[in-house]
Amino acid sequence: MSDQINLLKTEKTVRQKTSMFFNICLGILILVIAVTAGEIFYRIYLNTRINAVDLEQQETSQQIKHIDAKRVKYQTLKERLNAIQKVYPEIKKFSTRLSELMGTIPAGISVTNVITEGQTIEFRLYSANLASLNTFLTSDLNDISKSKGLGVSKITINTIGINLNPAGYSTSVKFTFNK
Amino acid sequence: MDPILKFYKKHDQILLPILFLLGAILIVFEVTMPSFSELTTLRADMQSREQKLKTYKNSYELLNSLNEATLNEEVTKARQALPPDKDPGAIYLAIVASATKAQSQLKALSLRLGDIYKKGDQGGEKLPQVVLTGIKLEGMNAQQFEVFVASLTKEFPLSTIASANINNEQGDIDLWFYYLPYNLSFINTENITPLTAEEQATLRSIQF
Numbered sequence: 430m431s432d433q434i435n436l437l438k439t440e441k442t443v444r445q446k447t448s449m450f451f452n453i454c455l456g457i458l459i460l461v462i463a464v465t466a467g468e469i470f471y472r473i474y475l476n477t478r479i480n481a482v483d484l485e486q487q488e489t490s491q492q493i494k495h496i497d498a499k500r501v502k503y504q505t506l507k508e509r510l511n512a513i514q515k516v517y518p519e520i521k522k523f524s525t526r527l528s529e530l531m532g533t534i535p536a537g538i539s540v541t542n543v544i545t546e547g548q549t550i551e552f553r554l555y556s557a558n559l560a561s562l563n564t565f566l567t568s569d570l571n572d573i574s575k576s577k578g579l580g581v582s583k584i585t586i587n588t589i590g591i592n593l594n595p596a597g598y599s600t601s602v603k604f605t606f607n608k
Numbered sequence: 609m610d611p612i613l614k615f616y617k618k619h620d621q622i623l624l625p626i627l628f629l630l631g632a633i634l635i636v637f638e639v640t641m642p643s644f645s646e647l648t649t650l651r652a653d654m655q656s657r658e659q660k661l662k663t664y665k666n667s668y669e670l671l672n673s674l675n676e677a678t679l680n681e682e683v684t685k686a687r688q689a690l691p692p693d694k695d696p697g698a699i700y701l702a703i704v705a706s707a708t709k710a711q712s713q714l715k716a717l718s719l720r721l722g723d724i725y726k727k728g729d730q731g732g733e734k735l736p737q738v739v740l741t742g743i744k745l746e747g748m749n750a751q752q753f754e755v756f757v758a759s760l761t762k763e764f765p766l767s768t769i770a771s772a773n774i775n776n777e778q779g780d781i782d783l784w785f786y787y788l789p790y791n792l793s794f795i796n797t798e799n800i801t802p803l804t805a806e807e808q809a810t811l812r813s814i815q816f
Contacts, residue, residue: 447621447622448621450622450625451621451624451625453625454624454625454626454628454629454632455625455628457628457629457632458628458629458631458632458635460632461632461635461636461640462635464640465635465639465640465643468640468643468644468647469643471647472643472646472647472650475647475650475651475654476650478654479650479653479654479657482654482657482658482661483657485661486657486660486661486664489661489664489665489668490664492668493664493667493668493671496668496671496672499671499674499676499679500667500671500800501795502679502680502683503671503674503679503683503800504794504795504796504797504800505683505686505687505790505795506679506682506683506686506803507794507801507803507807508790508791508794508795509683509686509687509689509690509788510686510803510807510810510811511794511807512690512736512788513686513689513690513736513766513810513814514806514807514810515736516736516766516768516786517689517765517766517810517813517814519768520761520765520766520767520768521761521813523757523768523769524757524758524761527753527754527757528754528758531750531751531754539750540749540750540751541749541750541775542750542773542774542775543750543753543772543773543774544771544772544773544774544775545769545771545772546770546771546772547771552750553775
């Protein structure tokens with residue numbers, strides 16, 4: 430009698446386990462089908478959106494074509510400015526430097542020669558008055574070298590001499606600029 | 609009864625779940641996983657197209673907002689400052705006008721065409737090229753040279769003094785006049801962006 434009871438219990442357990450296994454496997458299959466179906470619908474949705482974006486892009490491209498002349502002008506402007514800003518700052522510097530240096534030459538001293546090359550400007554100066562020339566060489570050049578706006582990196586006094594005709598004194602000063 | 613059917617009926621509680629599992633595995637490997645990698649590519653494709661559309665729309669809005677008259681003026685100014693080709697006529701006129709303002713006389717003029725940048729492209733961008741010009745001026749001193757330089761910068765903004773020797777009322781000057789052929793690949797690009805602060809500053813700084 431006790432054996433029959435034991436057998437019944439075992440059979441019930443086996444049926445329960447089998448049923449659970451069946452449900453789990455069925456659940457897995459349903460889940461996989463659901464995920465796959467979801468992917469397929471999402472792919473359809475993405476394709477639809479891509480088509481809509483392509484259409485909108487074509488329409489916008491057509492709109493831009495109607496103002497193509499304006500586009501070309503604007504891009505030409507940008508293209509020129511891009512190139513100009515590579516060289517123009519350097520070009521402007523020379524004109525400014527020359528003007529500012531000429532502005533530092535005091536009355537009583539004249540610039541008889543100008544030699545420029547690359548980053549250098551050389552002045553040959555003449556004065557009938559040695560004191561004026563001396564003040565320029567000892568004081569004014571010092572101020573010029575300290576002036577950050579001018580950007581002078583080196584000042585070289587090449588020669589100092591006496592002129593006979595016209596009588597006076599001359600010197601040659603070379604200014605080298607930071608690049 | 610068919611032996612297979614008999615076998616199935618006997619073990620259907622085990623066989624059916626196994627079939628479900630096999631079916632699920634088959635679907636995962638044959639459908640779900642390939643579909644997933646296609647989805648990733650499709651999403652990336654859609655994002656790039658949306659980005660391109662945004663670029664097109666921004667370009668259109670920018671172009672639409674530009675005042676035609678102002679744009680014409682600015683383009684003319686930029687073209688005048690940096691011509692697209694060598695123009696000996698414009699160079700000659702600029703030199704003569706500047707010499708006249710400096711009250712000196714042009715005695716000789718020679719033009720040489722050359723690139724100052726041997727490697728014409730840097731990172732795909734073209735750099736301006738130069739017309740090398742040598743001039744002799746008579747009746748020129750230091751003050752007149754200053755006037756000549758200031759005037760030339762206004763007549764032909766992208767010109768520069770490469771070297772000069774002003775001596776005994778004579779001036780021997782080497783000049784560079786910049787020019788740059790149009791970069792059609794830049795002009796035809798689809799992505800239109802606003803002028804940067806630097807570009808606007810450059811435009812403002814060009815003075816004739």
